[in-house]
Amino acid sequence: MSPALKKTLATLAIAVLSIFSLLPFYIMTIMGTYQNEDLFTKIVLVPGSYLLENLKTVAASRFDLVYLNSLIVSLSSTVLSVFVSACAGFAFAKHEFKHKNKIFSFVLLTMMIPGQLGIVAYVIEMRYLQLSGTLLPLILPWVANAFGVYWMTQFIRSAVPTEVLESAKIDGCSDIGIFFRMVIPFIYPAITTLSLLVFLWSWNNYLLPLIIINKPELYTIPLGITSLGDAYRTDLAAQILGLTLGTLPVLVLFAFGSKSFIRGLTAGSVKG
């Protein structure tokens, strides 16, 4: 095969698969621009003219509040999780202390435990602490993130040169100073990748809010999308538009971040 033919064939193969990936999104987006009645009668392939009307219907359901809740939850979870993981990773990667290996094995073990294991008692705990009327129960589980600790430990171990830390120490730099000024700048790729992952996981989280959140003013996006169905049981088009709007932020985030996301994965721990 000539190189030119190879190129064409390979690009064609990927293009076909990409259509498979995109088609459901495309149909959804298009469906959101039609009037409800049309969805039952026509096959819709090109954008319709009912987008603004559907937008009004969605806006009337205070979807902006749902958005805000999701942003608060996901941003706080991401910041806290990445910071706490980096601290623990620094301790494991560059310090010696008693029972270090045992504690690290324990962290690895907890990585294997499904998040649902403690959920029944977690809900009771949140009720007992009188936090179930707030967004905090959706943030707290992400703070101690075993995957994040493992990720950061691996990355700091390989990316941060110990000599640099030692000479900073000799120059009289405090431990906290070393962490912020010497460690953090070396691990930006790991921070980006972990941030994107935690943001994605918490943005998409459904089971926990479904069980804990019972006030509509605290709904996050996944709950908001499903409740759009309750409010407009007859208005499929508005619901579909809400669906599209709810997935938009993560799409945008990864559209801009996917390159550094993959770079971070490559530099990170998948080496085995």
Added chain:
Amino acid sequence: MSIMNAAKKRWVPYAFLSPYLLFYLAFGLFPIVFSFYVSLTSWDGIGDKTFVGLDNYKFLFNPDSYFFKSVGNTLLFVVLTLPVQIALGLVIATLLYSRWVKWRGLFQLINFLPYIVTPVAVGLMFNLLFDWQAGFVNKVLLKLGLVDEGIYWLGEPLYARMVIVLMLIWKGFGYTMVFYLAGLANVPKDLHEAAQVDGASGLRTFFSITLPLLKPVTVFIVITGIIGGFQLLEEPMLLLTGSGMGSSVAVIGGPERCCLTTVWNMYDTAYGSTTRYGLGAAIAYGLCVIIAVFSFVGARFYRGDSE
């Protein structure tokens, strides 16, 4: 290795470690231990707890708990989707990495999109696409004259399972693709060049050099795929109950509960059609044991294989 060997301040590593440990103890470990206690009781969350010993665990073996049925369903979905996701992800990653493909970054992003979309939205999306009346799929099939009347996709056990498998493959191959792309970037280039000099064909090089070197990535994908697969909930739930989530008891688990996953079963037992917290906690522990067994066997298999 350590910057603290010479220092006297032994508390420093513990200070860096303590936020993680404290949060894990309070909101990770404590609920897990307390859940085990709840699993030994009969409790509806409001009244008094009654200690019942291992009764909840015994009940898991009773078909009325749907525990093993739901484990079987979940396992079926993992077995049918994971190999396809791995194969597709590997092929796409290899093609993208080969530099024969134009617009690499764009295709990479497009094929990763299904993975990052909210699972709830994925379930609803496929619910609408495969709707009996308004669904895109039926309308196209009717238009092309392939069927005389719309297929009741979500009402027949076999069809419902087919839609779920299709949906999970669609959603998951971008995830495997991304990890294989990262793995391929770590395969030394000179190995390929050496193979080419020796006259090995592209396919031969792929199977005897690239694939073995990607083994750690494959193991990682298989293990996380099993763990993630066993936690399957939103996609089938929203696919089969639609947006009126949980409003109708008749559709729990889909037709004949053929698509009831283990986590869905737990949710429904503790917070859905019944409020049996004790049994719900027991289902969660049962699930954890099963995941542990599979991870252990998987790790053993991997270790035995590499020696």
